[in-house]
Amino acid sequence: REIAISCKDLIFEVGIRKLTVAQAAKTAGIGKGTIYEYFENKYDIVFEIINISIEEYHQEFLKVIKNTKSTKEKIYYFFKFVLDDSDENMKQFNAYKDYLSIVLSDDNQLMKKYNDTCHIFFKEQLENVINEGIKSNELIPQAKNFIDGLLVFEKGLVLQKMTQENFDVLNICKRFIDNLFNLIEVKDDK
Secondary structure, rough: OHHHHHHHHHHHHHHOOOHHHHHHHHHHOOOOOHHHOOOOOOOHHHHHHHHHHHHHHHHHHHHHHHHHOOOOHHHHHHHHHHHHOOOHHHHHHHHHHHHHHHHHHHHOOOHHHHHHHHHHHHHHHHHHHHHHHHOOOOOOOHEEEEEEHHHHHHHHHHHHHOOOOOOOOOHHHHHHHHHHHHHHHEEEEE
């Protein structure tokens, strides 16, 4: 874990494809052989860094949604990764772009399997948010039917942001979520 954490910035600097085990060892201040005691290859280091990032995101997500009242605000927060243009987030976004290019071009089965794990985590988070919204009578029960669509929409936003120069991700996301909530919010019949 400490080795991976020490290499986090290195991945942002050189990218996943160009990262070498020798660079990782040098950055971590250990010998190349020591790296192989803990990791099979450079992708294992990358997976560990991604795991750490997801764990940090998970903790932040849980903290933020705990203090967020409306389901709609929680859903907006789910899209933070694609909406946030801060320097720190863009480093991670560009690393994710590099990661996706490897998955798509190399047909890397380990990465695909890892993506399945990440998908399950994010789906569970969305299910929790939507179910809490239903339980608090904020959303209609059919809102559960949109969980997979929200996941696909988020990935679509990510790809559009990665591949288009002037893609207005914020307005498109806002319009989508506003329209979705027009469908799934419980209407006050007063």
